Amino acid sequence: MDFQPTEDQKALRDGIRSFCEGQIPNERIPDLEKSKGFDRGLWTELAEMGVFALRVPEKDEGIGLGYSEAVLVFEELGRRLVPGPLVWSHLAAGRIPGAASGERVVGGLDLHGGIDEATTPILVEHFESLDVLLVLRPEGLFELDPRDLDAKEVDIPLDPLTPVHSIDSLPRGEEIGDAEASARMRLEGAALVSGQLLGLAEGALDLANEYAKTREQFGRPIGGFQAVKHLLAEMFVRQEAARAGAYNAGATLDAPEVGDVERAVSSAKLTAGEGAIRNARGCIQVHGGMGFTWEVLAHYYFKRAWVLENVFGTQDEHAERIAGILEKPGSGS
Amino acid sequence: MDLRYTAEEQAFRNQLAAWLASEVPAHGPPPPSDDWEARRAYDTAWQRKLFDAGYAGINWPKEYGGRDATLIEQLIYFEEIAKANAPYVGVNFVGVLHGGPTIMAEGTDAQKAAHIRNILAGDEVWCQGFSEPVAGSDLAGLQTRAERDGDVYVVNGHKIWTSFAQVADFCELLVRTDPEAPKHRGISWLIMPMDLEGIDIRPLPTIEGEGEFSEVFLEDVRIPVENRVGEENDGWRVTNVTLRFERGTAFASDMIHLQAFVQDLIRTARSITSHGVTAWEDRALRREIGHLSGQLESLWAMVKLSVCEAKKTGVPGLGSSAVKLYYTEVYQQLTELGVRLLGRAGLSRSDVADLPSSLFLSRHFNAISIAIAAGTSQIQKNIIGERVLGLPKEPRPAARSHHRSAPEPARS
Numbered sequence: 001m002d003f004q005p006t007e008d009q010k011a012l013r014d015g016i017r018s019f020c021e022g023q024i025p026n027e028r029i030p031d032l033e034k035s036k037g038f039d040r041g042l043w044t045e046l047a048e049m050g051v052f053a054l055r056v057p058e059k060d061e062g063i064g065l066g067y068s069e070a071v072l073v074f075e076e077l078g079r080r081l082v083p084g085p086l087v088w089s090h091l092a093a094g095r096i097p098g099a100a101s102g103e104r105v106v107g108g109l110d111l112h113g114g115i116d117e118a119t120t121p122i123l124v125e126h127f128e129s130l131d132v133l134l135v136l137r138p139e140g141l142f143e144l145d146p147r148d149l150d151a152k153e154v155d156i157p158l159d160p161l162t163p164v165h166s167i168d169s170l171p172r173g174e175e176i177g178d179a180e181a182s183a184r185m186r187l188e189g190a191a192l193v194s195g196q197l198l199g200l201a202e203g204a205l206d207l208a209n210e211y212a213k214t215r216e217q218f219g220r221p222i223g224g225f226q227a228v229k230h231l232l233a234e235m236f237v238r239q240e241a242a243r244a245g246a247y248n249a250g251a252t253l254d255a256p257e258v259g260d261v262e263r264a265v266s267s268a269k270l271t272a273g274e275g276a277i278r279n280a281r282g283c284i285q286v287h288g289g290m291g292f293t294w295e296v297l298a299h300y301y302f303k304r305a306w307v308l309e310n311v312f313g314t315q316d317e318h319a320e321r322i323a324g325i326l327e328k329p330g331s332g333s
Numbered sequence: 334m335d336l337r338y339t340a341e342e343q344a345f346r347n348q349l350a351a352w353l354a355s356e357v358p359a360h361g362p363p364p365p366s367d368d369w370e371a372r373r374a375y376d377t378a379w380q381r382k383l384f385d386a387g388y389a390g391i392n393w394p395k396e397y398g399g400r401d402a403t404l405i406e407q408l409i410y411f412e413e414i415a416k417a418n419a420p421y422v423g424v425n426f427v428g429v430l431h432g433g434p435t436i437m438a439e440g441t442d443a444q445k446a447a448h449i450r451n452i453l454a455g456d457e458v459w460c461q462g463f464s465e466p467v468a469g470s471d472l473a474g475l476q477t478r479a480e481r482d483g484d485v486y487v488v489n490g491h492k493i494w495t496s497f498a499q500v501a502d503f504c505e506l507l508v509r510t511d512p513e514a515p516k517h518r519g520i521s522w523l524i525m526p527m528d529l530e531g532i533d534i535r536p537l538p539t540i541e542g543e544g545e546f547s548e549v550f551l552e553d554v555r556i557p558v559e560n561r562v563g564e565e566n567d568g569w570r571v572t573n574v575t576l577r578f579e580r581g582t583a584f585a586s587d588m589i590h591l592q593a594f595v596q597d598l599i600r601t602a603r604s605i606t607s608h609g610v611t612a613w614e615d616r617a618l619r620r621e622i623g624h625l626s627g628q629l630e631s632l633w634a635m636v637k638l639s640v641c642e643a644k645k646t647g648v649p650g651l652g653s654s655a656v657k658l659y660y661t662e663v664y665q666q667l668t669e670l671g672v673r674l675l676g677r678a679g680l681s682r683s684d685v686a687d688l689p690s691s692l693f694l695s696r697h698f699n700a701i702s703i704a705i706a707a708g709t710s711q712i713q714k715n716i717i718g719e720r721v722l723g724l725p726k727e728p729r730p731a732a733r734s735h736h737r738s739a740p741e742p743a744r745s
Contacts, residue, residue, distance in 0.1 A: 223724035232722055
């Protein structure tokens with residue numbers, strides 16, 4: 001067993017990190033609001049970096065890497081707040097033509113988790129940018145053409161970089177996979193979003209830590225006060241739990257014989273969701289009043305964390321899934 | 334990021350599991366926790382079986398009789414002894430995890446010959462004389478004095494939290510040999526035989542009314558200078574060799590036991606009924622247990638990441654502070670859930686109405702102690718803040734000279 005990322009995996013992660021830092025330095029993040037979080041040029045470059053084709057087999061002109069690598073890549077995309085339907089397009093690569101190359105932008109909607117279409121609003125992220133909409137229903141995987149849908153943009157999305165449309169009536173669309181395919185895509189999606197949430201937890205801590213070292217009150221950097229230092233240490237603990245959870249999900253998907261894949265993924269989504277949400281809130285707190293302004297980046301982490309909390313199953317839903325696994329006979333450990 | 338075990342690792346696991354499957358039932362149930370002589374006999378006899386089978390000192394170098402197992406094999410070892418519900422180190426804790434490794438690293442040939450094999454074979458039990466009433470988290474502020482008188486140190490002082498003192502043969506003792514030096518540079522590490530004149534052991538009952546701790550009062554105890562490990566006044570460095578070890582894999586076994594505790598919680602939740610349904614059918618409770626179990630899965634993955642990092646660097650990383658903090662949080666919440674499930678049955682510490690009051694309450698008490706033992710949660714947060722996140726250090730006025738500014742009373 002060697003659970004630490006290999007040299008190749010680290011190189012991949014570092015490559016994506018420096019690409020994202022170059023493309024979206026901190027000062028550029030607010031600019032992304034003008035394009036409502038979607039920039040086709042950036043999308044094409046992400047495709048060229050292999051973000052979407054990462055797990056497509058080499059024989060199908062993909063890169064042929066595994067879930068562990070994908071989690072590392074999504075960690076970096078999360079850390080830099082890269083917007084867009086990244087996970088959906090990654091999941092669609094190899095299945096929907098044009099997704100891997102970035103020529104077609106694929107988004108999606110997950111209707112698992114006991115959602116009642118009659119009482120729950122149907123909201124789709126990044127709708128205007130989509131060429132294809134995937135719908136995960138418990139009974140199967142469906143493909144829809146967004147142009148066939150009557151969608152209305154909500155006035156104010158939570159995350160300024162994640163525009164949202166509301167759909168009143170959702171046609172069934174064309175079935176392109178069975179119930180198993182749908183459940184599998186959801187499982188994979190939850191693992192990759194865990195990577196993104198880990199990245200958010202890290203980005204929020206980095207921002208808060210940097211500020212705590214430079215902001216002075218009472219003649220000292222605020223990070224020297226135990227009250228602030230311990231808050232940051234607690235954020236570090238949640239970050240490391242999120243990391244372990246997300247990496248565990250990736251590595252278990254790559255080698256299912258080492259454990260229970262569903263349990264690993266649910267644990268990851270739950271731990272990483274917690275890490276991202278609470279670290280984003282901690283980041284706001286460390287910044288004090290400035291943390292409550294639009295100007296400081298803290299709110300982007302907080303808002304994105306809540307967007308991602310609500311895809312592929314919330315913490316509560318995954319907790320219930322784990323409870324279901326625990327009550328099965330023989331799940332002693 | 335490969336979680337698969339190698340063929341060698343798997344073979345080690347199978348061999349150990351088979352050995353435990355026959356030896357654990359044969360060793361019988363543990364004696365009552367307040368019968369110290371019986372506990373010593375039980376734990377040292379088990380240590381001897383481990384020694385004879387080649388499983389003692391799993392991480393000790395081969396030249397000292399250990400197995401020199403890789404860190405991954407150590408993790409497997411902890412997993413298997415927890416799964417088999419085998420006795421853990423018990424009274425051998427200080428010798429096997431602290432005293433022995435310290436003597437291996439810093440001791441003279443004579444000290445090694447006198448103690449290493451005996452510790453490993455369960456022939457020698459050790460206790461720890463580090464903390465003092467005035468030196469808890471601020472351990473380096475310790476005041477127990479050792480004054481040179483020819484070839485002996487004359488020691489006077491007061492130690493506290495001394496585990497297993499009532500059955501120990503030796504004590505790893507920290508003393509102040511230079512009161513004028515800065516506080517970290519006036520400490521020495523001594524091997525104190527527990528049968529010397531002037532040692533007074535008084536049990537210190539824990540919150541549970543019993544337990545392994547004692548206070549040890551030292552009055553003109555004469556310890557030979559040849560019992561000093563490392564140079565005079567270099568004891569702080571010698572000590573840190575083992576403290577870091579304690580923050581590494583020490584809790585791995587307990588964490589695995591916690592996974593079994595989740596099943597205890599579910600079993601109990603299924604047996605408690607209110608409003609016509611069992612507690613386990615209560616969605617809020619299911620969520621809570623599921624959530625904590627998910628955190629436990631991530632915690633174990635944290636241990637694996639930390640161990641694999643240590644395998645590369647050779648020492649347990651600073652990440653072990655994060656592991657301990659997360660462990661403490663999850664442990665406290667899980668065991669608090671147990672106490673909440675007990676409800677009024679928890680008014681009794683012995684089992685009533687077929688509910689596991691005894692187990693659930695003692696686990697929760699233990700969870701509370703974990704936040705204090707081996708570096709409090711607050712100290713762990715300082716370590717992360719300062720050494721991992723690079724934040725400014727706390728002002729430490731007592732760091733300059735021990736003599737001129739006496740350390741503030743600190744209770745761990």
